[in-house]
Amino acid sequence: MEVKNHKLATTKDMRPEEFKNNDYLLRMAEELNRDGAGIVLSTVDDVINWGRSNSVWSLALGTSCCAIEFMALGAARYDMARFGFEVTRNSPRQADLLMVLGTITYRMAPLMKRLYDQMAEPKYVIAVGGCTISGGPFRKGYHVVDGIDKIIPVDVYIPGCPPRPEAFFYGMMQLQRKIKMERFLGGRNRKEKPEDGETKREEKA
Amino acid sequence: MTTEEKIKQWCPQAGTETAGETVVHVPADRLEDVCRRLHDDAEEPMDYLRDLVGVDQGEGCLSTYYQLESSRTGSRVMLRADAVEREGRAMLPSVSGLWKTAEIKEREAYDFLGILFTGNPDMRRLFLREDWNGYPLRKDYDMDSNPLDMGNEENADVTEEFRLMPDGTLERRENVVFNPDDFVVNIGPQHPSTHGALRLRTSLDGETVKKIDPVLGYIHRGIEKLSESLTYPQTLAFTDRLDYLSAHQNRHALCMCIERAAGIEISERAQYIRTIMDELQRVASHLLFYSCLVMDMGALTPFFYGFREREMILDIFEETTGGRLIQNYNMIGGVQADIHPDFVRKVKAFTKHMREIIHEYHEIFTDSVIARTRLKGVGKLSREEAISLGATGGTGRATGWSNDVRKRHPYALYDKVDFKEIIYTHGDSWDRYMVRMDEILESCHIIDQLIDNIPAGEFRVKVKPVLKLPEGVFTASVESSRGEFGVFLMSRGDKSPWRLHFRSTGLPLVHTMDTVCRNGKIADLIAIGGTLDFVIPDIDR
Numbered sequence: 001m002e003v004k005n006h007k008l009a010t011t012k013d014m015r016p017e018e019f020k021n022n023d024y025l026l027r028m029a030e031e032l033n034r035d036g037a038g039i040v041l042s043t044v045d046d047v048i049n050w051g052r053s054n055s056v057w058s059l060a061l062g063t064s065c066c067a068i069e070f071m072a073l074g075a076a077r078y079d080m081a082r083f084g085f086e087v088t089r090n091s092p093r094q095a096d097l098l099m100v101l102g103t104i105t106y107r108m109a110p111l112m113k114r115l116y117d118q119m120a121e122p123k124y125v126i127a128v129g130g131c132t133i134s135g136g137p138f139r140k141g142y143h144v145v146d147g148i149d150k151i152i153p154v155d156v157y158i159p160g161c162p163p164r165p166e167a168f169f170y171g172m173m174q175l176q177r178k179i180k181m182e183r184f185l186g187g188r189n190r191k192e193k194p195e196d197g198e199t200k201r202e203e204k205a
Numbered sequence: 206m207t208t209e210e211k212i213k214q215w216c217p218q219a220g221t222e223t224a225g226e227t228v229v230h231v232p233a234d235r236l237e238d239v240c241r242r243l244h245d246d247a248e249e250p251m252d253y254l255r256d257l258v259g260v261d262q263g264e265g266c267l268s269t270y271y272q273l274e275s276s277r278t279g280s281r282v283m284l285r286a287d288a289v290e291r292e293g294r295a296m297l298p299s300v301s302g303l304w305k306t307a308e309i310k311e312r313e314a315y316d317f318l319g320i321l322f323t324g325n326p327d328m329r330r331l332f333l334r335e336d337w338n339g340y341p342l343r344k345d346y347d348m349d350s351n352p353l354d355m356g357n358e359e360n361a362d363v364t365e366e367f368r369l370m371p372d373g374t375l376e377r378r379e380n381v382v383f384n385p386d387d388f389v390v391n392i393g394p395q396h397p398s399t400h401g402a403l404r405l406r407t408s409l410d411g412e413t414v415k416k417i418d419p420v421l422g423y424i425h426r427g428i429e430k431l432s433e434s435l436t437y438p439q440t441l442a443f444t445d446r447l448d449y450l451s452a453h454q455n456r457h458a459l460c461m462c463i464e465r466a467a468g469i470e471i472s473e474r475a476q477y478i479r480t481i482m483d484e485l486q487r488v489a490s491h492l493l494f495y496s497c498l499v500m501d502m503g504a505l506t507p508f509f510y511g512f513r514e515r516e517m518i519l520d521i522f523e524e525t526t527g528g529r530l531i532q533n534y535n536m537i538g539g540v541q542a543d544i545h546p547d548f549v550r551k552v553k554a555f556t557k558h559m560r561e562i563i564h565e566y567h568e569i570f571t572d573s574v575i576a577r578t579r580l581k582g583v584g585k586l587s588r589e590e591a592i593s594l595g596a597t598g599g600t601g602r603a604t605g606w607s608n609d610v611r612k613r614h615p616y617a618l619y620d621k622v623d624f625k626e627i628i629y630t631h632g633d634s635w636d637r638y639m640v641r642m643d644e645i646l647e648s649c650h651i652i653d654q655l656i657d658n659i660p661a662g663e664f665r666v667k668v669k670p671v672l673k674l675p676e677g678v679f680t681a682s683v684e685s686s687r688g689e690f691g692v693f694l695m696s697r698g699d700k701s702p703w704r705l706h707f708r709s710t711g712l713p714l715v716h717t718m719d720t721v722c723r724n725g726k727i728a729d730l731i732a733i734g735g736t737l738d739f740v741i742p743d744i745d746r
Contacts, residue, residue: 068450110354115395144426162530
């Protein structure tokens with residue numbers, strides 16, 4: 001009764017049919033729907049998430065080329081302020097999002113991990129460019145990490161070398177959609193193991 | 206008398222190798238003496254060490270190539286010295302007493318190949334962790350021998366120095382970088398104003414900088430080693446990713462070097478396109494330099510100005526090459542695709558627009574009293590220091606050192622166009638800034654002379670996809686957006702290079718930081734770094 005169904009985040013300017021990669025968010029919705037959430041809490045959640053998703057502050061870990069394209073995003077032509085991304089923080093304590101822009105080498109990897117650990121929850125990671133995703137053209141090198149997801153969890157991958165500004169926006173809007181679906185209050189406090197959830201539903205039936 | 210003949214006179218044992226470019230082979234024990242004589246020569250002092258390249262020749266022979274140039278006459282010479290084995294380690298005498306830039310370049314050779322330079326005050330690793338095992342550019346290096354170590358890295362506060370005693374024994378001594386009571390501030394590697402993953406350990410006395418120790422390698426990708434297992438056309442892709450703000454010029458240098466070695470003559474049309482693209486790239490880079498410098502100094506509006514015009518160039522690039530930032534455009538034998546039908550019109554519109562709009566840049570920033578007080582007389586570098594440090598590009602030209610490769614060793618069409626080499630003489634931050642602002646207009650001037658005359662013809666000559674170069678050493682250098690970019694290619698007649706080395710434009714510049722910032726204020730450090738204009742992935746390679 002007191003259950004609100006989670007759906008893909010739909011707003012006037014972000015309709016699911018306009019995005020290509022919905023399957024992963026649908027899986028997430030299914031998982032969330034398994035436990036359900038209170039109507040009151042989930043409505044508050046929606047308000048909080050509306051705010052959170054429209055003011056994602058990023059920590060730009062720019063090591064190489066992709067960082068220059070990220071700067072172009074900040075300039076007038078692409079203007080990422082339209083999406084609420086314009087505040088890039090230089091301290092991990094003030095950031096919601098770790099943008100990894102450029103190759104991560106063995107010497108940099110422990111520092112990237114440390115920056116990630118210093119960020120406050122809830123935190124997200126976007127891996128930008130071929131190098132962060134798989135090591136890119138330097139994959140066979142003796143000093144290059146072949147994919148940062150071996151070190152920290154990644155929410156969105158933006159492929160390209162470097163990606164076009166439009167690709168950046170697509171990836172960052174995917175993250176916004178993910179944030180919009182999350183339960184900031186509801187789910188987190190009564191998190192149950194999946195197996196327990198299964199048995200409960202069976203009992204109800 | 207040519208330089209080679211002079212060397213033969215001083216050192217009769219010296220041999221000459223003429224495969225590819227002429228290399229004078231000097232025995233290790235005579236190296237110091239020959240270098241000193243070349244450096245102090247009265248008519249033609251070889252006072253600029255362009256590059257120092259370590260090579261593993263195979264069969265346990267490690268050698269170093271020294272590329273020298275005279276700042277007075279522009280003549281060049283290349284020396285080779287083979288390391289001598291002593292106490293189980295390969296050794297060569299250091300030349301850091303003659304050319305200051307050797308301090309850091311010898312560290313690089315030590316890091317990559319394990320050649321110990323006796324007399325160099327700082328024999329620490331440069332790019333790799335201090336606890337790294339082995340030397341990656343040696344041919345017998347096991348690529349899996351150093352797995353990812355997520356542990357914290359300790360940085361030593363002392364350096365090692367090895368001295369060769371007259372009786373042939375080796376003396377090890379320690380030089381102190383930072384004393385325990387020094388106040389050391391760590392800047393970077395994650396810092397918004399270091400323009401990438403650069404780390405500067407800075408010791409302070411109050412707010413006065415006492416010493417800067419740059420720690421590099423946070424974006425060291427091992428490009429030189431990777432190139433050794435790729436075919437020549439495949440190696441091209443790396444050059445765009447070295448100094449991505451000089452992508453065209455870097456690739457131009459490597460293509461030119463391979464074409465020279467293979468004896469490929471490229472069409473006039475391709476030369477025109479390459480030269481125009483190089484200059485457009487230079488303007489784009491200098492606009493980004495302007496944007497970043499003013500951002501580092503706390504102003505935001507000029508950043509939007511710089512990017513506004515830069516986007517126009519990126520549009521031109523994109524139409525023809527398909528890439529905005531990294532274009533992958535130059536190919537062995539020409540360029541990848543012909544120019545877009547709108548290219549000429551758009552380039553002409555751009556240069557006209559740039560001339561008309563640059564006054565806005567000067568009104569908002571150059572004329573501002575804050576910019577003047579913060580840049581004028583700050584971070585001085587003398588001409589002699591710049592040459593000794595090998596600080597080329599705008600940094601060197603701001604000190605009065607005429608080092609423009611386009612003038613001194615013309616390539617492509619630079620001997621056919623009329624342009625001024627921008628020279629300032631004070632060597633401070635202000636001059637470094639003004640050199641680049643003036644170069645924007647000068648580049649527009651070069652483009653205007655070429656854009657209407659692009660001849661018809663092929664844009665690329667047919668080249669075999671798998672290319673074998675003749676045996677020998679080949680070099681090429683171009684004036685990239687921030688200095689002399691060089692390629693050193695050693696071929697053993699195979700389809701991939703035996704050794705491919707790039708002269709980083711930024712490595713000497715970041716080495717300059719200590720000289721320039723010392724006894725200045727910490728608040729000026731970022732502005733000085735901004736005017737030196739280095740790109741970190743180019744330093745680390």
